[in-house]
Amino acid sequence: MAPPTRPILLGIxxxxxxxxxxxxxxxxxxxxxxxxxxxxxxxxxxxxxxGTPLFQSTLLSRGRDLxxxxxxxxxxxxxxxxxxxxxTLREDARxxxxxxxxxxxxxxxxxxxxxxxxxxxxxxLEEANAVDDQTVALHLHAPRITFIxxxxxxxxxxxxxxxxxxxxxxxxxxxxxxxxxxxxxxEGEQLIVERNPYFYGPAxxxxxxxxxxxxxxxxxxxxxxxxxDIASIPPALAANVPGHMQRVTxxxxxxxxxxxxxxxxxxxxAASGAPIGNDVTADLAIRQAINLAVDRKTLVxxxxxxxxRPAYGPxxxxxxxxxxxxxxxPNIARAEKLLDAAGWNLRDDGLRxxxxxxxxxxxxxxxxxxxxxxxxxxxxxxxxxxxxxxxPTGRHWDEIQREAxxxxxxxxxxxxxxxxxxxxLFHSQHAGNGFYNSGLYANAEVDTYLDAAQAAKSIxxxxxxxxxxxxxGTTGYGVRGDSSWAWLVxxxxxxxxxxxxxxxxxxxxxxxxxxxxxxxxxxxxxACN
Amino acid sequence: xxxxQPPSYPPPNIYSQPRLRAALSLFVTTLLVMGLIxxxxxxxxxxxxxxxxxxxxxxxxxxxxGTDALGRELWARTLAGLALSFWVGCLAALLSTLIxxxxxxxxxxxxxxxxxxxxxxxxxxxxxHLILLILIAFALGGGTQAVIIAVAVTHWPSLARVLRAELxxxxxxxxVRISRALGKSRWFVxxxxxxxxxxxxCLVGALxxxxxxxxxxxxxxxxxxxxxxxxxxxxxxxxxxxxxxSGGYWWLGVFPGLGLLLMVLGFxxxxxxxxxxx
Numbered sequence: 001m002a003p004p005t006r007p008i009l010l011g012i013x014x015x016x017x018x019x020x021x022x023x024x025x026x027x028x029x030x031x032x033x034x035x036x037x038x039x040x041x042x043x044x045x046x047x048x049x050x051g052t053p054l055f056q057s058t059l060l061s062r063g064r065d066l067x068x069x070x071x072x073x074x075x076x077x078x079x080x081x082x083x084x085x086x087x088t089l090r091e092d093a094r095x096x097x098x099x100x101x102x103x104x105x106x107x108x109x110x111x112x113x114x115x116x117x118x119x120x121x122x123x124x125l126e127e128a129n130a131v132d133d134q135t136v137a138l139h140l141h142a143p144r145i146t147f148i149x150x151x152x153x154x155x156x157x158x159x160x161x162x163x164x165x166x167x168x169x170x171x172x173x174x175x176x177x178x179x180x181x182x183x184x185x186x187e188g189e190q191l192i193v194e195r196n197p198y199f200y201g202p203a204x205x206x207x208x209x210x211x212x213x214x215x216x217x218x219x220x221x222x223x224x225x226x227x228x229d230i231a232s233i234p235p236a237l238a239a240n241v242p243g244h245m246q247r248v249t250x251x252x253x254x255x256x257x258x259x260x261x262x263x264x265x266x267x268x269x270a271a272s273g274a275p276i277g278n279d280v281t282a283d284l285a286i287r288q289a290i291n292l293a294v295d296r297k298t299l300v301x302x303x304x305x306x307x308x309r310p311a312y313g314p315x316x317x318x319x320x321x322x323x324x325x326x327x328x329x330p331n332i333a334r335a336e337k338l339l340d341a342a343g344w345n346l347r348d349d350g351l352r353x354x355x356x357x358x359x360x361x362x363x364x365x366x367x368x369x370x371x372x373x374x375x376x377x378x379x380x381x382x383x384x385x386x387x388x389x390x391x392p393t394g395r396h397w398d399e400i401q402r403e404a405x406x407x408x409x410x411x412x413x414x415x416x417x418x419x420x421x422x423x424x425l426f427h428s429q430h431a432g433n434g435f436y437n438s439g440l441y442a443n444a445e446v447d448t449y450l451d452a453a454q455a456a457k458s459i460x461x462x463x464x465x466x467x468x469x470x471x472x473g474t475t476g477y478g479v480r481g482d483s484s485w486a487w488l489v490x491x492x493x494x495x496x497x498x499x500x501x502x503x504x505x506x507x508x509x510x511x512x513x514x515x516x517x518x519x520x521x522x523x524x525x526x527a528c529n
Numbered sequence: 530x531x532x533x534q535p536p537s538y539p540p541p542n543i544y545s546q547p548r549l550r551a552a553l554s555l556f557v558t559t560l561l562v563m564g565l566i567x568x569x570x571x572x573x574x575x576x577x578x579x580x581x582x583x584x585x586x587x588x589x590x591x592x593x594x595g596t597d598a599l600g601r602e603l604w605a606r607t608l609a610g611l612a613l614s615f616w617v618g619c620l621a622a623l624l625s626t627l628i629x630x631x632x633x634x635x636x637x638x639x640x641x642x643x644x645x646x647x648x649x650x651x652x653x654x655x656x657x658h659l660i661l662l663i664l665i666a667f668a669l670g671g672g673t674q675a676v677i678i679a680v681a682v683t684h685w686p687s688l689a690r691v692l693r694a695e696l697x698x699x700x701x702x703x704x705v706r707i708s709r710a711l712g713k714s715r716w717f718v719x720x721x722x723x724x725x726x727x728x729x730x731c732l733v734g735a736l737x738x739x740x741x742x743x744x745x746x747x748x749x750x751x752x753x754x755x756x757x758x759x760x761x762x763x764x765x766x767x768x769x770x771x772x773x774x775s776g777g778y779w780w781l782g783v784f785p786g787l788g789l790l791l792m793v794l795g796f797x798x799x800x801x802x803x804x805x806x807x
Contacts, residue, residue: 217771224775236598240776302581302599367671367758370772377599377759381579394758399670 035515040171043155046119051516056155056176082143094198096181103130149418235307238494252509257487285342289335303374320466352387367394415511500528551806575605595780624681633692688734736800
């Protein structure tokens with residue numbers, strides 16, 4: 001068998017970096033936290049939606065209590081009719097090439113992002129225009145309560161008509177006003193960034209950051225070999241901390257759960273040619289029974305080694321999620337009653353059948369993700385006594401997208417600090433659009449609540465509608481209603497960090513184990529001489 | 530000084546005779562194979578059964594080879610993995626031998642076809658095995674079928690070269706030439722005279738391919754391009770073990786690795802003995 005060359009090359013690179021790291025420990029950090037974006041570092045195509053854009057600045061930032069804080073904008077206001085946001089920009093903001101960031105750049109960013117149709121949802125934006133150099137106005141078609149989240153996540157890019165302005169190559173050569181600027185990016189291997197001398201905020205403690213894009217195994221090996229300063233570690237492997245490192249955990253709203261295809265098989269096919277629908281998971285009794293059979297506390301203990309908490313919804317603990325959204329589980333007896341009543345009868349082979357259809361379906365997970373593999377295998381084991389066979393199946397992401405998206409139950413992960421995600425996950429308007437509502441969930445009552453939440457006059461009013469969409473006493477997307485998901489766990493993100501690295505007070509991370517830890521990068525310090 | 534007694538020779542060591550060695554190897558390997566096949570029925574759900582209160586337990590009287598991160602017995606998973614590898618290896622080796630035999634036979638039909646087959650053999654031999662394996666397995670989307678096809682498609686050239694040379698030699702044999710002179714068809718000559726001579730070569734060739742096939746299946750799976758991570762394949766067990774080795778959970782890698790080594794060595798020895806005996 002020929003020796004694989006990539007691990008050897010990686011080892012050489014890591015050794016060289018470790019040597020440099022020892023010599024200049026205070027000026028340079030090596031991070032193996034993943035998070036490499038496929039489409040490059042272009043905010044208009046989605047960069048920065050989970051975590052922080054690093055190279056660019058946003059108009060507002062999110063405080064630890066999730067409230068908006070000044071960033072590029074020092075003042076902001078929403079008109080009485082809730083259709084116009086007016087923001088005043090700081091005067092000392094400059095791009096990394098030394099040119100000033102103006103309202104023209106902000107207006108260009110919002111208008112172009114709305115047209116680009118990336119991950120930033122700007123469908124409510126009618127037009128953004130610069131009132132003067134330091135004032136920008138954002139006009140909406142209709143009131144949208146979650147629009148403020150875009151002010152906190154969309155990084156500002158330079159206008160295309162200026163020097164070094166935005167172009168198609170921007171994702172590979174980003175220019176922004178954030179704390180760091182990109183020096184070199186070797187796709188699939190590493191990213192080197194250096195301090196932006198024109199950054200308006202406090203100077204970061206580290207002049208240079210090197211992000212290594214390694215898989216789980218290589219990251220763990222590098223951490224044990226002392227070749228990285230901070231590494232993201234799957235929870236199941238976080239128990240054995242290397243001698244020179246400390247374990248750092250970060251609370252998150254990053255969840256994992258099983259998304260069920262909601263449509264029965266009806267002969268329709270996706271654009272890839274894969275069939276749509278699943279007759280087993282389309283049955284409400286099956287989904288409810290699975291929700292009742294899964295012992296979430298044991299899942300946290302076994303699959304996450306205690307680094308997490310049970311999950312019952314997409315936003316547990318956040319104001320737009322009901323605290324009553326719980327299910328007393330495991331309750332096998334109740335699950336069996338539900339299945340019996342729905343006509344799913346147990347046969348001698350240990351499986352339930354309804355009209356000759358066995359209660360069997362694939363539970364697909366990305367094969368590169370150890371945590372999801374463990375969750376899939378353990379939850380399948382928990383459901384087996386019911387006579388339901390979930391077949392854990394590991395696939396590559398592109399294969400999941402091509403083959404499994406609308407016909408397999410999929411072990412997905414989401415988690416956002418904005419209720420916008422709930423809208424994406426459960427509104428029928430987003431059915432079949434990307435990963436969010438790939439199970440094609442549709443409930444007219446839920447749609448009504450979600451639309452009402454977006455049009456609400458206040459956050460408090462909106463939260464009432466968000467919670468009603470979950471369960472209004474009659475229907476809802478949650479475990480008491482349609483049970484469109486079996487939410488399993490909320491993760492606690494685990495890292496191994498050098499004992500000399502002080503990462504300050506970490507906030508609450510959204511989905512994406514890795515990059516979100518850089519949100520408070522400016523507070524990081526090297527505590528040793 | 531002559532004592533008048535006939536000279537004494539050491540008794541012949543019957544175990545050094547190639548046929549006996551081959552028979553012994555065959556016996557031991559057959560036992561192993563039967564054990565593996567029987568284990569599939571005897572094990573039942575054991576390789577998948579989780580014991581949440583006995584996770585990552587070292588080898589002991591209760592857990593013979595220890596348990597993995599989900600409390601599954603490693604002895605059961607190793608046996609299931611070896612059985613899976615055995616079937617994958619068997620099918621891949623069989624398919625590979627069929628491809629080799631077909632192409633070797635095709636090469637004897639005309640000199641143009643022979644050139645074409647030789648070119649194909651040389652081309653495939655010049656490409657590193659593993660790279661080609663990964664490419665094919667990835668293109669086919671992974672899984673058991675993809676691994677069998679990838680291994681079969683990449684392992685036939687060496688055997689095809691041997692069979693082709695053998696066929697060309699046989700074509701010059703007097704009885705083949707007489708048969709042709711009597712007006713027998715090419716198909717008759719191939720089917721009636723040449724193929725029966727090739728069968729022992731095919732058997733040894735398939736047995737030699739088998740350990741390679743198993744090793745490459747494990748390698749592909751270990752690298753993430755082979756069987757599903759949820760199947761108890763040896764490559765999966767070894768890949769999982771890698772993550773836990775730094776924590777001191779040595780048994781996760783040692784026992785599946787030893788099992789694979791023993792199976793590969795067993796078949797390697799059997800094929801070598803058979804080659805000498807035949």
